[in-house]
Amino acid sequence: MLTQQEVTEINSELAHYEQKRGGCIEALKTVQRHRGWVSDESLADLADFLEMTTDELDSVATFYNLIFRKPVGRHVILVCDSVSCWAMGFGEVLGHLEERLGIKLGQTTADGRFTLLPNVCLGACDRAPALMIDGDLHGDLDEQKVDKILAGYE
């Protein structure tokens, strides 16, 4: 069941589109904002609400990499792996993250604190290498800086 809060937020987005399904990406993101990810059950409820079939909505949900159809950690780390960051030390930053967190790209730590994902260019090429945690951008990274940043996300 969608909560009243979710319904209110989704309805305010739907008003921006000529057809109801136009708001489905914003709707998926609303559910994810409240629940961390989009479960099969949420997807079915949302499809009903949007007058789409579950498969139609899932075909959209699974296309976009920032809609999570599996549970994620409390904090999601998006590591930029595009060309400028790659040239400026992405490999070292990723290696350090994987070692510190004990996980590989695509995985979540056992305590559910972090999920580590690769991301296309974050548009911070002048501050490469860069990553984003929960929408906060961090640039000019090195190993010490990464440690300090991680400590800020419990």
Next chain:
Amino acid sequence: MDRPLTENIRPGEGPPGIAEYERAGGYRALRKVLGDADPQGLIRTVTDSHLRGRGGAGFPTGRKWSFVPRGEQAAHPVYLIINADEMEPGTFKDRLLLEENPHLLIEGIVIGGYALQADIAYIFLRQEYTLAGERCSRAVAEAYDRGYLGRNILGSGFSLELYLHSSAGRYICGEETALLNALEGRRAIPRAKPPFPPVTGLWGKPTIVNNVETICNVPQIAEHGADRFRALSRSVDGGTKLYGVSGRVKKPGLWELPMGASIREILEEHAGGMRDGFTLRAIIPGGASTEFLPADRLDVKMDFDSVKAAGSRLGTGTMIVLDDRTCPVGMILNLMRFFARESCGWCTPCREGLPWLARTLEAIENGEGRPEDMEILRRHAGLLAPGHTFCALAPGAVEPLQSGLTIFEEDFIRHIREKRCPWRK
């Protein structure tokens, strides 16, 4: 030197609020337009200004606008969409305008909307641009409060709604017809053209898609005219350009310069040249999908025609530097992995061809390449050229590969002959 796009930007102080923007002359162009210009005349002015699209393709903006059907029988609503899905690797220019000068963007949208007699506008913003999202939302609310958006703008009879759409990832959303599908709540797969969006776009209605930097140029053109805009430039294309440099230079960053500034000027004067201990080997002039230019081409002017004549594309105008301590094969592999991952999967040459190229490059980089791989790479670059695929993603992907195979041929061969990457310790 005139910097119409960035003169109001004070780094670290946040964007000008609406009152500050107005004090600096903001929304004066909009008042002028609503007071006396006719929409068709405005489109002619933009055409005469020689403004070309800043998203990478360089299509003349006034001409694009002229394709929207006019008159009593014309279809409505007409949509104006701002492509703020900046995701081209190495590109970070629209971020600056979105974060630091959102009212310039909004003023451009309302003026452009008036020229097109549009009814609804969207800013299509990538999700990761969170600060831009906050600042644009606040600015849109301020503009509604002052009567610059909504019904009957400043009593002119013209109405325009503006909505912010926050996307959910995928590079392909930047392709204009894929973007339309994303806005309609579908998988972001490009559409067949024709019909072209100015006639049949969002929900089948006339739609113009313009890049952020493009539309930010519109207020000054409306206020000061086409001649003044052309005079800002050192080339046949009008205006200034946001140029950027990333990689091993002393001062990576962005600068607004006359269109047609040379690579050398941008790289040496503004980016401070290479860092100590690094030598320049080549640049990619305008994002991941543009051809490499070797280090002896620094006098090429960064405008659409000059870069094209030099064998590459201006693209987004934000260049990526390759230094001598970075492996060119590794760099091209990184680019190819990116394009393979971001292929939408709709057409076979792109979906199957790009991973094949990535695997071949990976083998060479890992010392497992064979001499015949060079020919495989060259042949596939041709097979993925324009005309063989549904959209421009795969042709863009092979631009750095094709040029790289020529410029760095020796490096490729060394990888294969020595069965290792010479740059790896």
